[in-house]
Amino acid sequence: MSRTARSRTRLRLGLTATALLTAAALVPAPAHAEDVADYTITVDPAAEGARIDDTMYGVFFEDINRAADGGLYAELVQNRSFEYSTADNGSYMPLTSWSVTGTAEVVNDSGRLNERNRNYLSLGAGSSVTNAGYNTGVRVEKGKRYDFSVWARAASGTTLTVSLKDAAGTLATTRQVAVEGGWAQYEATFTAARTSNRGRLTVAATDAAALDMVSLFPRDTYKNQPNGLRKDLAEKIAALKPGFVRFPGGCLVNTGSMEDYSEASGWQRKRSYQWKDTIGPVEERATNANFWGYNQSYGLGYYEYFRFAEDIGAMPLPVVPALVTGCGQNRATDDEALLKRHIQDTLDLIEFANGPATSTWGKVRAQMGHPKPFHLTHIGVGNEENLPREFFARFERFRAAIKAEYPDITVISNSGPDDSGTTFDTAWQLNREGRVDMVDEHYYNSPQWFLQNNDRYDSYDRGGPKVFLGEYASQGNAWKNGLAEAAFMTGLERNADIVKLASYAPLLANEDYVQWSPDMIWFNNHASWGSANYEVQKLFMTNVGDRVVPSRASTTPDVSGPITGSVGLSTWATSAAYDDVRVTSADGSTLLSDDFSGDASRWTHSGGGSWSVRDGQYVQTDEAAENTLVTAGDPAWHDYDLHVRATKKSGKEGFLVAFGVKDTGNHYWWNLGGWNNTQSAVEQSVDGGKSTLISRAGSIETGRAYDIDITVRGRQVTLYLDGEEWGSFTDDKPAEPFRQVVTEDERTGDLIVKVVNAQPAEARTAIDLGGARVGSSARVTTLAADADAVNTETDTPVSPVTSTFRGVADEFTYTFPAHSVTFLRIARR
Structure with a gap:
C-alpha cells in the first residue's frame, strides 16, 4: 500500500457524503404494471462459465493502523523491551508507555540481553515501573488467565512484585518472583478477579535489577497457540473462510534500507522487512521502525503468519522485497552482493516453509514447533514499485533462482500502485513479454469507479498472466462503499479465469491508531467489529461456488x-x-x-x-x-x-x-x-x-x-x-447500479444468484433460469441499509438477514431492496 501515492484518497471513518452514488442511481423505479419487471436476469445453466478456484478470495495483512502490536498479536504490554525510539516516531523514547516510581534508566551497553535486543531497564532498589498497554490500558476479563513473563538479572537476590490494577483497585492477586544471577526468564500467572479496559501492569523490585521483555499474554489466544493471536480478531478473519493470507505487506515490504543490522550502521531501525529478522525466540527477534510511523516488535513474525494461515485453512502467500523501493521512495539498488543475498534469503524462506526438518531452514521451523512443512505454493516479489523497468530486471533474477530450485512455485510480479497510467502500462507490457505467472494489481478508487468498471477484466488477454488483485477498496466504510465493491466483485467472479486471487485491503485498524482508512475490521483494546465492507466480503467469500453459470441482465438507463x-x-x-x-x-x-x-x-x-x-x-x-x-x-x-x-x-x-x-x-x-x-x-x-x-x-x-x-x-x-x-x-462510462453474477456450488448443486442493487429504489426483477430444474424455494441472505450507514462498536446497521423465498420456478420475479446485496441459494432438483 502506498502512503504517498494515495494520500489524496484517504478518508476518515467519520466522514459522510451524499446518499446517492451516481446520476444513474438518481433514477426512480419506472412506473410499470404489476406484472412488468424493472430488470431482467437470464441464466444459461447449460453453458460453461469460468471455474472458480478455492483460493479466489483471501485476506491481506499489513502492520498498519497498529494491526500487529496492539492488535492481532495478543501481547498486552506496549514497548515490552524498551526499544521505542525517535527513529520510529518523533514522540517516542525508550520509556514510552511506561511510568517510573523511584529510579529507573534504560541502558544500551554490553550487559544487554542479546545483540538484537539492545535496550534493557536498570531498575533501582525500591523502585517500580508501570505499563499503560494500548488504547485505554491493559484489558483483562473476569475469570480469564494471563501469563506474565520477564527476562531479569540481579547481582544479588531481589524480589519482583508484579501487580495488575486499575483506578478502582486490584484486578488480580499480586505475584512475587525471586530473581538472582544472570539473565533468565521468570514467569507468573494471573486470574482476573474482574473485568477492566484500563488496567496497568506494575513491576516493583526490592533491590536493584535489570529487566527486559516484560510481557503479559492472555492464556486464551486463538487456537491456544503460544505467542499467539488475539482471539476475537483472529476469529473474525477465520469467519471469512479466506482462501489465502497475503503478508506482511504492503509498504512494509519494499521501504526502508535493505542493509543488515550492524554496529557500523548504528543498528539502524528503518530497515526493510526481512523475514529472518522475525523468527526464532521472540526475545532474540529484532525491533524496527514501522513505515506507518510507529515501532514493530516482530513478535508476530513469519512463523506466526504461516501458522495462522494453517490454522484457518488458508494458503500462505508471503511477499519479499525486490531491492527496488516503492511507496514514494523510488530507489533501486545496484549492489550485486546485496541482491544475491536477498535472492538467497528468498530461497531460504521457501526452505523454511517447505523443507524437511533435516534441512537447514526446515530445522529452524521444526525447532520452533512445526516439524511438518507449511506447503507454500505462491510467493510475491516486490510491491507497488514505481520504477517498472528497474523492478522487472530484478524480479527476473528472483524468478529464475526460485524456478531453478522450486519449479512448482508460482512467482507473482506486480503492476505498480494504480489501476492505470504509464507505470501500470509499462509493468504489464514487461510482465506479458516475460511470460509472468501472475501480476499483483492494487487500486483504491471511488465508489463510482467500482460501479463503472465491472467489466475491467472482460477484455484481459486470456492467454496472458493471471491477476492477483492484492489490494482494493473504495474510499470509505459506509454502506455505499460496500455496495460498490460488491458490484465490482460480481465482475471479478465472472472473470475468475483471469482473476485468480483477490483481497480487500487493509484488513485491520485500531480506532485509536489510524494511519489509513477505510479498513475491513475495526477494534480497540476490548472489542472488534466488522465494517460494512467486511459483511460484503464475508458474504461473497462464504458463498463463492465452483464455477460461473453464464447469465446476463438488463441495465439502468443512463441519464448523464x-x-x-x-x-x-x-x-x-x-x-x-x-x-x-x-x-x-x-x-x-x-x-x-x-x-x-x-x-x-x-x-x-x-x-x-x-x-x-x-x-x-x-x-x-x-x-x-x-x-x-x-x-x-x-x-x-x-x-x-x-x-x-x-x-x-x-x-x-x-x-x-x-x-x-x-x-x-x-x-x-x-x-x-x-x-x-x-x-x-x-x-x-x-x-x-x-x-x-x-x-x-x-x-x-x-x-x-x-x-x-x-x-x-x-x-x-x-x-x-x-x-x-x-x-x-x-468520461461517458455509466456507473451501473444493478449488477449480478450466478455461480454453481458443485457439492450441493445449488445455483447462487448474486444481485447488487446500489440505487435508492427497489429493483423488481424477472429471473429466467433457462430451464434449470429447481426447487420451489430459495435460501436468501440480504444486506440492506441506508447508503450512508456505518457499522460501529455499538451499532451494526449493515448485518446479514436470512430468510426463505418460496416463489422460485424456472421463471419467477423477485424484488431486490434498495441499497442491497442479495444472494439467492436455489437448490436443483
Whole structure:
C-alpha cells in the first residue's frame, strides 16, 4: 500500500457524503404494471462459465493502523523491551508507555540481553515501573488467565512484585518472583478477579535489577497457540473462510534500507522487512521502525503468519522485497552482493516453509514447533514499485533462482500502485513479454469507479498472466462503499479465469491508531467489529461456488449529461501563484476573466491554505496545506475552455486546476506534479472519493510559468500544457447500479444468484433460469441499509438477514431492496 501515492484518497471513518452514488442511481423505479419487471436476469445453466478456484478470495495483512502490536498479536504490554525510539516516531523514547516510581534508566551497553535486543531497564532498589498497554490500558476479563513473563538479572537476590490494577483497585492477586544471577526468564500467572479496559501492569523490585521483555499474554489466544493471536480478531478473519493470507505487506515490504543490522550502521531501525529478522525466540527477534510511523516488535513474525494461515485453512502467500523501493521512495539498488543475498534469503524462506526438518531452514521451523512443512505454493516479489523497468530486471533474477530450485512455485510480479497510467502500462507490457505467472494489481478508487468498471477484466488477454488483485477498496466504510465493491466483485467472479486471487485491503485498524482508512475490521483494546465492507466480503467469500453459470441482465438507463460545473485552483503541500484565468464558452463568449489586478472577490475559498493577491497574481503560500481549493463561476457551466497561467513557488508538488466543480467533494482536477512531483493525472472526485482517469509521469519546475488549458465539450475533455496536447479522455462510462453474477456450488448443486442493487429504489426483477430444474424455494441472505450507514462498536446497521423465498420456478420475479446485496441459494432438483 502506498502512503504517498494515495494520500489524496484517504478518508476518515467519520466522514459522510451524499446518499446517492451516481446520476444513474438518481433514477426512480419506472412506473410499470404489476406484472412488468424493472430488470431482467437470464441464466444459461447449460453453458460453461469460468471455474472458480478455492483460493479466489483471501485476506491481506499489513502492520498498519497498529494491526500487529496492539492488535492481532495478543501481547498486552506496549514497548515490552524498551526499544521505542525517535527513529520510529518523533514522540517516542525508550520509556514510552511506561511510568517510573523511584529510579529507573534504560541502558544500551554490553550487559544487554542479546545483540538484537539492545535496550534493557536498570531498575533501582525500591523502585517500580508501570505499563499503560494500548488504547485505554491493559484489558483483562473476569475469570480469564494471563501469563506474565520477564527476562531479569540481579547481582544479588531481589524480589519482583508484579501487580495488575486499575483506578478502582486490584484486578488480580499480586505475584512475587525471586530473581538472582544472570539473565533468565521468570514467569507468573494471573486470574482476573474482574473485568477492566484500563488496567496497568506494575513491576516493583526490592533491590536493584535489570529487566527486559516484560510481557503479559492472555492464556486464551486463538487456537491456544503460544505467542499467539488475539482471539476475537483472529476469529473474525477465520469467519471469512479466506482462501489465502497475503503478508506482511504492503509498504512494509519494499521501504526502508535493505542493509543488515550492524554496529557500523548504528543498528539502524528503518530497515526493510526481512523475514529472518522475525523468527526464532521472540526475545532474540529484532525491533524496527514501522513505515506507518510507529515501532514493530516482530513478535508476530513469519512463523506466526504461516501458522495462522494453517490454522484457518488458508494458503500462505508471503511477499519479499525486490531491492527496488516503492511507496514514494523510488530507489533501486545496484549492489550485486546485496541482491544475491536477498535472492538467497528468498530461497531460504521457501526452505523454511517447505523443507524437511533435516534441512537447514526446515530445522529452524521444526525447532520452533512445526516439524511438518507449511506447503507454500505462491510467493510475491516486490510491491507497488514505481520504477517498472528497474523492478522487472530484478524480479527476473528472483524468478529464475526460485524456478531453478522450486519449479512448482508460482512467482507473482506486480503492476505498480494504480489501476492505470504509464507505470501500470509499462509493468504489464514487461510482465506479458516475460511470460509472468501472475501480476499483483492494487487500486483504491471511488465508489463510482467500482460501479463503472465491472467489466475491467472482460477484455484481459486470456492467454496472458493471471491477476492477483492484492489490494482494493473504495474510499470509505459506509454502506455505499460496500455496495460498490460488491458490484465490482460480481465482475471479478465472472472473470475468475483471469482473476485468480483477490483481497480487500487493509484488513485491520485500531480506532485509536489510524494511519489509513477505510479498513475491513475495526477494534480497540476490548472489542472488534466488522465494517460494512467486511459483511460484503464475508458474504461473497462464504458463498463463492465452483464455477460461473453464464447469465446476463438488463441495465439502468443512463441519464448523464455534459460535464457541468465551475472552475477551481488548488495546491497540495506546495506554494503556487496563478494568473490570467479565463473561461470562454464554446460560442466564444467570456464567462470569466481575472488577471488579479484587483482583488480576488470572484473566488470562494472552501479549503485550507493561505490565499492572497500579490503583484497581480493569486498566491497560495502555505506549504503544509494539503487541499487549498478556491472556486469561481457557475456550477451550471458546460462546454467551455479554461486557461490558467501557473507558477510553482516552493514545496513538494505542483498545481491542481479544477473544472466541472459542483462542490468540494464533486469535481475534476488536473493534478500536475502530484505524488511528490513524480507524475500528473486527471482525478475525478465523487462524494469525496477520487479516481484517476488519465495519468503520465512528469514533474513541475519551481519558478517556471506554465500555460494550462482545458477544453470541455460534452463529456470529452482535452488538456494542453504550454500549447501542446498533454492528453484527453471521455468520461461517458455509466456507473451501473444493478449488477449480478450466478455461480454453481458443485457439492450441493445449488445455483447462487448474486444481485447488487446500489440505487435508492427497489429493483423488481424477472429471473429466467433457462430451464434449470429447481426447487420451489430459495435460501436468501440480504444486506440492506441506508447508503450512508456505518457499522460501529455499538451499532451494526449493515448485518446479514436470512430468510426463505418460496416463489422460485424456472421463471419467477423477485424484488431486490434498495441499497442491497442479495444472494439467492436455489437448490436443483
